[in-house]
Amino acid sequence: MGTKPVLVVHGGAWAIPDEFGERSIPGIKNAVKSGFAVLEMGGSSMKAVEIAVRALEDDTMFDAGHGAVLNADGYVELDAIIMNGKTLAAGAVSCIRNISNPVTFACSVLEKTPYVMLTGMGANQFAEKLGIPQVPVEELVTDHAKAEWEQYRKYKQTVKSLFNTELVHDTVGAVAIDCEGNVACATSTGGITNKMVGRVGDTPVIGSGGYADNLVGAVSATGHGESIMKVTLARLILFHMEQGDPGSNSCPGAGTRAWISCIPDECKTPEEAADSALHYMEKRVHGRGGVIVISKTGEWTARFTTKRMAWGAIKEGVLMYGLNPGEIIQEIIKPSK
């Protein structure tokens, strides 16, 4: 089989305090290893990103599934997306309650409905029909999330100040390429502390919180949700990577040599594309965030404009992870068999 599988995960881009950072890394490593095990056995990138994100949802260190933050009414409202780069099929859920693994539910939307996105009470009713177990709120909420919620209610912090001071837990995500060259992405979140009831951020919005296309690559985003949406960050990064690529169907003159504006200098690597888009987001709409990106050839990157982002990647027997800008720690790992 042609492609060497790669998996990258993130656990949120924000001003992660030291003790959180230390405690995030084991969760990141566990998630990337779980997801990569799927790829090693010849499994699909879709399955790999779902498994990786489930591991992060089950870990209360991260703001997704268990450990999610509370909205203004003290409830947990969850969003997630998963996308298949081969078919462009996607499943997304927004503002769902009492479900442990929103990413798996998003997968059900993709596989069991003709739709891309389900929301709110309708989504929860559909989950019930599918027999997805509803868990009580208490099971999803941590003491920390409750304490943070109480603090924000007291001081009436807003989204803007939250992202400026970056005092918020964040989203989790994964991108992968499997041995058949299929890419996929998945992103999951509990949103922002004390958000308005019904607030939906970038995570479940296709093209913003995530996007995957075999012709280019896959992206999962985290950070200031509203800013990510304004620039449709995931899709923007892939546009940068597409520019000047003769193989891309969405480029002008695709399949012919009649390029209108093929500028070789514009053709960007995942890192250049990510930096360019994040820089644009900061300049144009004053928002910060982080992304993980994988290209159709298996190149990957983890980039962020926030103080920190917990991330991990496995490629060719090497586990890499980091937290601080420019930091890449490597470990050789044994095959899981």
Place this chain on the structure above:
Amino acid sequence: MSSPPPPSFSSLGCGSVLNEKGEVEMDAIIMDGKSLASGAVSAVKCIANPIKLARLVMEKTEHMLLTDHGANLFAKAMGVPEIPGEKLITERSRERWSKNLEPDSNPQEDPGTVGAVAIDNEGNVACATSTGGLTNKLVGRVGDSACIGSGGYADNHVGAISTTGHGESMMKVVLARLILYHMEQGMSPVEAADTALNYMKTRVGGLGGVIVVSNSGDWAARFSTKQMSWATVKDDQLQYGIYTGEIHTSSVAEALESK
């Protein structure tokens, strides 16, 4: 899109397609090309003008999208009147709903989405889109019209788009943003729209229609479906059409007189 004076309900809110339970459930988005600010609502019920609620999301909150129950709570907080659901249902929408309850029906068409794009005399572009979605859709199904980049997008650096058609296909290709990407690469609105619609047809098998305005005031109304009702006013000239290749022209003055 302008709303009628209260209390009549002649916007899409009234007459929209119905979800599987026979209720009106709507998505809408509005976007400001200058700041990239945007407001959207998804799965809202009992609101006559969802686009107005979307605008309130943009102007009165720091968020971009409110959904379902939360959107309705916000509407209440803003003093937006809640209309009894039955008042938004018309004979036609009920008939269509009944017909599509038949087991062999396949309600894929999107007869109800409306939208607008504009450029003002300061060169600011904007877009707005509003819909009841797919007839007989699952409760809670959200289509492209609430999703920034899919149902609409506006950026003063390029232009503005509003889309209509098979929602899921438009989401898969992030249609509005894709068209603006082509325009950024140098295509005209017509070329960009046709390229993107053709891509959507070949890649995901979906049909749709778009209206586009560039930041220099060029515009296009293109569709891969059999028909799309559209109209444009530019330089005191009104143009409109329904079927492929059809363009009627008259002066705005004439059109107003004949009304």
